[in-house]
Amino acid sequence: MTIRFCVACGGSVSHRQPPGDDHERAVCDACGHIHYINPKVVVGAVCAHGDRILLCRRAIEPRRGFWTIPAGFMEVGETPEEGAIREAVEEAGAVIRIEGLLAVYSIKRIDQVQLLYAASLLRPEVEAGFETAEVALVRWSEIPWHDLAFPTVDWVLREACARGLADPPRVPELVDLASGPRR
Numbered sequence: 001m002t003i004r005f006c007v008a009c010g011g012s013v014s015h016r017q018p019p020g021d022d023h024e025r026a027v028c029d030a031c032g033h034i035h036y037i038n039p040k041v042v043v044g045a046v047c048a049h050g051d052r053i054l055l056c057r058r059a060i061e062p063r064r065g066f067w068t069i070p071a072g073f074m075e076v077g078e079t080p081e082e083g084a085i086r087e088a089v090e091e092a093g094a095v096i097r098i099e100g101l102l103a104v105y106s107i108k109r110i111d112q113v114q115l116l117y118a119a120s121l122l123r124p125e126v127e128a129g130f131e132t133a134e135v136a137l138v139r140w141s142e143i144p145w146h147d148l149a150f151p152t153v154d155w156v157l158r159e160a161c162a163r164g165l166a167d168p169p170r171v172p173e174l175v176d177l178a179s180g181p182r183r
């Protein structure tokens with residue numbers, strides 16, 4: 001994106017390296033405002049409920065019709081964890097608890113940094129939000145690997161699977177209380 005006018009005063013800008021800076025910036029010719037363009041932060045979560053993972057089918061471009069996890073651009077005034085929780089509500093009506101950071105992806109080509117978390121879905125009721133065509137709770141064997149919206153969705157799902165998310169341990173054998181401990 002090339003900035004042509006100053007966001008502060010609407011004046012014309014020159015593209016030059018300000019003193020002491022190591023990047024070229026759009027500098028306002030009228031008021032001197034320097035425009036910094038920085039990468040965008042995307043936050044999201046792989047949300048597990050029992051042995052199932054929450055997926056959302058996108059209702060909007062890009063990649064309309066393909067499956068993703070709840071994720072989106074971090075807003076000002078929130079932490080990344082709060083952003084991931086907000087996206088889960090907005091896109092899937094999902095109430096989640098963040099359990100930990102799963103992955104950080106830097107996608108230099110599109111100037112994005114993605115912070116993706118592991119989360120627990122606190123109740124199984126979910127519903128498609130405005131940007132979502134359909135929500136689903138699927139087992140690992142049911143993940144539509146060929147219909148995922150973005151490479152990072154594929155990567156983070158594999159990471160979550162490798163770490164055992166939504167893969168509860170076997171139910172332990174019940175102790176026969178009536179007969180007491182066996183020796």
Ligand SMILES: [Zn+2]
Nearest residue numbers: 006009028031
């Ligand atoms: Zn200006």
